[in-house]
Each structure stands twice: as C-alpha cells, then as structure tokens.
Amino acid sequence: NAGVTQTPKFQVLKTGQSMTLQCAQDMNHNSMYWYRQDPGMGLRLIYYSASEGTTDKGEVPNGYNVSRLNKREFSLRLESAAPSQTSVYFCASSEIHRAKETQYFGPGTRLLVL
Amino acid sequence: AQSVTQLDSQVPVFEEAPVELRCNYSSSVSVYLFWYVQYPNQGLQLLLKYLSGSTLVKGINGFEAEFNKSQTSFHLRKPSVHISDTAEYFCAVSFTSGTYKYIFGTGTRLKVLA
Numbered sequence: 001n002a003g004v005t006q007t008p009k010f011q012v013l014k015t016g017q018s019m020t021l022q023c024a025q026d027m028n029h030n031s032m033y034w035y036r037q038d039p040g041m042g043l044r045l046i047y048y049s050a051s052e053g054t055t056d057k058g059e060v061p062n063g064y065n066v067s068r069l070n071k072r073e074f075s076l077r078l079e080s081a082a083p084s085q086t087s088v089y090f091c092a093s094s095e096i097h098r099a100k101e102t103q104y105f106g107p108g109t110r111l112l113v114l
Numbered sequence: 115a116q117s118v119t120q121l122d123s124q125v126p127v128f129e130e131a132p133v134e135l136r137c138n139y140s141s142s143v144s145v146y147l148f149w150y151v152q153y154p155n156q157g158l159q160l161l162l163k164y165l166s167g168s169t170l171v172k173g174i175n176g177f178e179a180e181f182n183k184s185q186t187s188f189h190l191r192k193p194s195v196h197i198s199d200t201a202e203y204f205c206a207v208s209f210t211s212g213t214y215k216y217i218f219g220t221g222t223r224l225k226v227l228a
Binding site for chain 1: 123150155156160204209214216218219221
C-alpha cells in the first residue's frame with residue numbers, strides 16, 4: 001500500500017499562474033483533507049471532504065478550490081497564485097470524518113510563488 | 115477559545131538523555147489528544163493518541179504521553195532518545211462535541227545531539 005500520495009513534490013509558480021495539486025489514497029478512506037504548513041503556524045486546514053461527493057471549507061479556504069474526483073482522489077486548485085500561498089501543502093485522509101480519527105498524511109508538495 | 119500550545123519551538127538534547135515535549139490545550143468541552151511526528155521531508159505520522167480511559171498512553175518508538183485534565187496538558191516523554199528521533203513533533207486536539215475541529219500546535223523541533 002502506498003498510503004497517501006501527492007504530486008508534484010515541488011513547484012515554482014509566478015504570481016497569477018494556476019496549478020492543481022493532486023492527492024490520492026489507497027486505504028479506502030472516506031474523508032480527505034488539505035492543509036498548508038507555514039513556519040511557526042503549524043498546520044491549517046484549507047478544505048476537506050467528509051465523504052465522496054461533499055466538500056467544505058476549513059480555516060483558510062480563500063484563494064483555493066477543491067474537487068473530490070472519486071473516493072480515492074482529492075485535488076486542490078490555485079486559480080491565481082499569490083506569494084502568500086508559498087507554503088508546504090499536505091493532503092491527509094481518515095477512515096471517516098470524526099474527531100477521534102487518526103489522519104494519514106502524504107509527503108507534501110513544496111510550492112514557491114514568485 | 116479552543117487552542118493548543120506548544121511552548122518550546124526547539125528542544126536540543128543529548129543522545130540517551132530523557133526528553134519531555136510540552137503541550138497544553140484550551141477547551142470548554144472534552145477533548146481527544148494526539149501527538150504526530152514529522153521526519154525531514156516527510157508527512158506527519160501518528161505517534162500516539164488519547165481518546166478515553168487510562169491517562170498514560172504508550173505510542174510507537176518508545177514514546178509515551180500523559181493526559182492531565184486539571185492542568186489541561188498532554189506532555190510527550192521518552193526516557194532515552196536516539197539520533198533517529200530528530201524530527202518535528204506536533205500536538206493536536208479535537209473535540210468530543212460541537213463542530214468538527216482538529217487543531218494542530220505550532221510544533222517542537224527535537225534535535226538529538228551525539
């Protein structure tokens with residue numbers, strides 16, 4: 001089992017460019033999450049999908065959109081990248097959307113916006 | 115307000131010495147508590163979690179944590195650290211009632227010195 005995979009691993013964008021971060025999990029989990037990690041701020045939730053066919057905003061959704069393509073895949077799109085979106089992005093999944101669940105993380109995508 | 119605090123941003127410790135990483139939380143409802151570890155250039159993985167029952171929780175790699183409700187703390191300990199324990203450690207809290215929230219602390223960077 002690969003667990004949670006993310007592509008790409010690294011990306012450099014110019015301000016105003018768009019891109020999509022891909023995430024897939026092979027654990028048959030129902031719930032998936034996108035976080036950003038910034039120095040001194042821990043992880044902050046951008047969007048989540050409690051189950052296939054649903055998506056909801058997290059703590060910092062502005063400037064992002066998501067798509068739950070199927071049960072396995074959950075993508076994050078930056079329509080017009082800004083330097084403030086320079087960060088490390090993590091995708092995570094959990095068996096169900098419940099507070100006591102362990103979250104399983106991918107290796108991250110390091111994004112630099114110039 | 116609900117929050118989690120990791121006061122120590124960095125903790126240097128010599129190999130084979132004991133270590134304690136501190137985590138405090140603020141909540142008006144009961145909580146679930148988690149410790150995750152992030153090795154360099156990897157995603158987070160669960161070390162241990164407290165859901166209910168015994169307040170002393172044992173995790174992987176010889177780590178343990180104790181839930182102290184009166185002090186609203188969940189400190190992580192290891193009696194003897196190894197070089198391979200060098201990583202960033204995140205405390206996280208979620209809540210047994212109310213709107214779903216899974217809050218991560220800002221992380222403590224553990225540096226084990228030879």
